[in-house]
Amino acid sequence: MKRLKYTIDELPRPGSVFITPLSDGRFGVVRVLRRKIGSGYAFAFVVPSSWIGSSPVRPSDRDIRKSLVLTHHSWNEKRAANWVTTPAPESFIPAGEIPLTAEDEQIQVESYATWDGFPLQILLQWRWDHDRESVLIEDKARAEKDAEEKRLSAERRAEMLRTLTLEGIARRKWFDSWDEELDALSISPSRTFLSDLIQKLSEEPKLTKVVVRRLLKATVKLFNQLDGKTHFIETTHREDICEALELIMFAAKQPDLVDEIDQWREW
Numbered sequence: 001m002k003r004l005k006y007t008i009d010e011l012p013r014p015g016s017v018f019i020t021p022l023s024d025g026r027f028g029v030v031r032v033l034r035r036k037i038g039s040g041y042a043f044a045f046v047v048p049s050s051w052i053g054s055s056p057v058r059p060s061d062r063d064i065r066k067s068l069v070l071t072h073h074s075w076n077e078k079r080a081a082n083w084v085t086t087p088a089p090e091s092f093i094p095a096g097e098i099p100l101t102a103e104d105e106q107i108q109v110e111s112y113a114t115w116d117g118f119p120l121q122i123l124l125q126w127r128w129d130h131d132r133e134s135v136l137i138e139d140k141a142r143a144e145k146d147a148e149e150k151r152l153s154a155e156r157r158a159e160m161l162r163t164l165t166l167e168g169i170a171r172r173k174w175f176d177s178w179d180e181e182l183d184a185l186s187i188s189p190s191r192t193f194l195s196d197l198i199q200k201l202s203e204e205p206k207l208t209k210v211v212v213r214r215l216l217k218a219t220v221k222l223f224n225q226l227d228g229k230t231h232f233i234e235t236t237h238r239e240d241i242c243e244a245l246e247l248i249m250f251a252a253k254q255p256d257l258v259d260e261i262d263q264w265r266e267w
Contacts, residue, residue, distance in 0.1 A: 008035050008042035010087055015097035017064055018088050019056045020119045027056050028122035029064055029095070033104050036083075043083040047107060048118045052126050058095040065098075067107065070121060072128035072135070080121045082113035089115050164251040166202045170195075174244050178237070186232040193222045194244055201252050212254040216245065220264040233267040 012018070016032040030048040037043070051063040058064075068080040088094075092115060127135050174191050175183075197219045204211055223241060227233045233241070246258045 005040065006042055006086060008037055011035055011042055011044040011084075012088055013097065015100055017058065017095040017098060018092040019058065019095050020092050020115075020122070021056070022052065022119050022123045024123060026123075027053050028119055029053075029059060030092070030118050031064055031098065033081075033100060033107060041085045043085055043112075045081065045083050045107075045109075046115070046118065047079075047081040048122050050122075050125070052122065056093055061098045065101075065103075068122060068125060070125055072125050073139075079107065079109055080118070080125070081107060081109040082111045082117065083109075084113065084115055086115065161247070161250040161255070164247060166198055166248075166251045169247060169251050170198050170202065175240055177240065183232060183237075185230045186226060186237075189226055190223070190241070193219050193226075194248065197248060198251075201248070207252055207254065209254055209257065212249070212252050213257055213260065216249065216257055216261070217264050219245070220261055224264075224266040227267045238267055 012032040014032055014034050018030050020028050020030060022028055028048060029051050030046050032044050032046055034045045035043060036045075048068045049059075049064050050066045050068045051059050053059060070078045070080050124135070174194050175187055178187050180187065197215055200215050201207060201212065204215075223233070242258075242261060245261060246255070249255050249258050
């Protein structure tokens with residue numbers, strides 16, 4: 001999805017203050033220190049405060065100026081400030097302006113994010129300071145859940161690879177995620193390379209490693225030649241091509257040959 005571009009006048013003015021709801025029902029506050037234009041975008045520099053309140057009442061200027069410094073997890077006292085490229089979301093309540101100071105001008109951070117990250121960091125830092133044990137328990141539970149999901153995913157993939165056959169993938173439509181227009185010169189021949197490889201493998205009376213290696217290497221060279229003409233293989237294309245060749249090698253019952261692809265490819 002294309003990002004929307006806003007003019008600098010559509011972003012909050014320097015000095016602007018916003019109250020933001022936190023997920024526990026309380027409220028935090030952020031302010032805008034400056035704006036700039038670069039790389040075709042207008043940016044606003046937003047700094048959250050360490051203040052947290054129980055109601056959406058604007059705190060004192062003194063509390064607003066207490067910049068949030070992140071010490072939770074591995075942030076190591078990093079100031080929580082970011083450049084954003086959009087106006088404040090509707091959930092951020094405008095709360096007037098406060099004058100900027102010389103200290104504000106000294107705050108320099110070259111980090112870019114979205115408005116949504118500010119309330120998350122405000123609350124997480126408060127919890128780290130006041131309820132760290134619960135945060136660590138949640139972190140551990142999340143890590144265990146992620147590890148279990150990763151294990152199950154690996155098992156499912158291993159089973160899928162184990163049961164692959166050349167017949168089963170012969171009619172697969174490769175590279176569905178590629179752009180039919182932008183990749184017009186490469187998508188059709190790339191699909192043909194894979195279809196031809198599967199067909200040749202299927203027609204072989206005996207799929208020895210020598211035979212499969214020869215056919216795989218020839219296919220990789222075809223991709224080299226195509227990329228030499230069109231220069232279409234970028235990170236995503238490379239990953240997709242390698243994954244497709246991996247699936248075909250598993251279907252041909254010669255998965256070890258996947259490791260040799262890097263020796264032949266020029267992309």
